[in-house]
Amino acid sequence: MQIRAxxxxxxxxxxxxxNGWPALTADPAFVSGQSHGIRxxxxxxxxxxxxxxxFEPALTNNRWPWPDLDVFVLGSKRPDGTPDHVTxxxxxxxxLEKLRSVNRGGDVHLIGGPQTIGTFHALGALDTLELVLLPQLFGGGMHLTPALSPDAGLTFERERVLPGGSVEIVYSCRGSRSELPSKPVGQR
Ligand SMILES: NC(=O)c1ccc[n+]([C@@H]2O[C@H](COP(=O)([O-])OP(=O)(O)OC[C@H]3O[C@@H](n4cnc5c(N)ncnc54)[C@H](OP(=O)(O)O)[C@@H]3O)[C@@H](O)[C@H]2O)c1
Structure with a gap:
């Protein structure tokens, strides 16, 4: 079992x-039906x-987003309307223990958001981080990085170009820690 964000x-x-929607929802190629490799x-x-x-927006969706997946949610309360099968x-x-105890060998899609990715990364539980870089500028929104430590230790695995001009980049989170310069480049 791998935990893959x-x-x-x-x-x-x-x-x-x-305004707080996942970045992908703003990409015209995604809205017009391209899956961006998610399938x-x-x-x-x-x-x-x-x-x-x-998780919470899924409760008011017309369609349950994870019909084929077991669903696990990190949160201090069980949101109203949460189906019984959701942990x-x-x-x-x-x-994580609950998740592992029922795992049948398949991987886990760590959907996010940044705070939760940071939490599982800090526990050493994150195996891979996949980024889909969209050909768009937002000028505002939420960053991934504040919750993910700069010493995340990402090791490049692969990349590919997706329809609509997005680029998928996959990093292993199990590699050596990255070394950031202690001073800005150019300063001695
Ligand atoms: N670009 C993408 O692909 C993508 C993917 C997913 C989500 N998103 C976006 O990400 C945003 C949400 O991200 P977020 O970081 O604010 O929230 P989040 O990670 O989705 O959820 C945060 C909540 O998870 C619980 N939690 C997280 N870490 C915890 C810990 N260590 N211990 C206990 N509980 C913990 C807490 O729930 P309680 O408050 O109940 O305690 C916390 O308030 C949304 O705007 C969403 O659209 C983007």
Missing amino acids: RMSMSADGYVTTP EFLEGCEAALMGRTT VDNDAVRL
């Missing part, structure tokens, strides 16, 4: 639109893991 991001580094990504997944903020826990370690 996949985040869409604007070219100026925002994972949400200025292939989900082929190996049996579970979806996310924070309560990312909610306020403790990330306990939620």
Whole structure:
């Protein structure tokens, strides 16, 4: 079982639109039906893991977004209307134990958002981080990075161009830690 995060991001580094929607929803190519590789990504997944903020909008969706996946939510309360089969826990370690105890060998899609990715990364539970870089500038929104430590230790695995001009970049989170310069480049 691998825990795999996949985040869409604007070219100026925002994972949400200025009004809080996932970045992908602003891409005309996605809205017109391109999947941006999500179908292939989900082929190996049996579970979806996310924070309560990312989960709650699904409760008012016309269509349940994860019909084929077990769903696990990190949050301090069980939102009203949460289906019985969804596991909610306020403790990330306990939620991971629950997830592992029912795992049948498939991967886990760590959907987000940034706070929850940061939480599982800090626990050493994140295996890969996939970024889908959109050919768009938002000028505002939420960043992935404040919740993800600069010493995340990403190791490049692969990239590919997606329809509509997006680029998928996959990093392993199990590699060596990245070294950031202690001073700005050019200063001695
Ligand atoms: N670009 C993309 O691909 C993408 C993907 C997913 C989401 N998003 C966007 O991300 C935004 C939400 O991100 P977010 O970071 O604000 O929220 P989030 O990670 O979805 O959820 C945050 C909530 O998760 C719980 N949580 C997180 N870490 C915890 C910990 N260590 N211990 C206990 N509970 C913890 C808390 O729930 P409680 O408050 O109940 O305690 C917290 O308020 C949304 O705007 C969404 O559209 C973007």
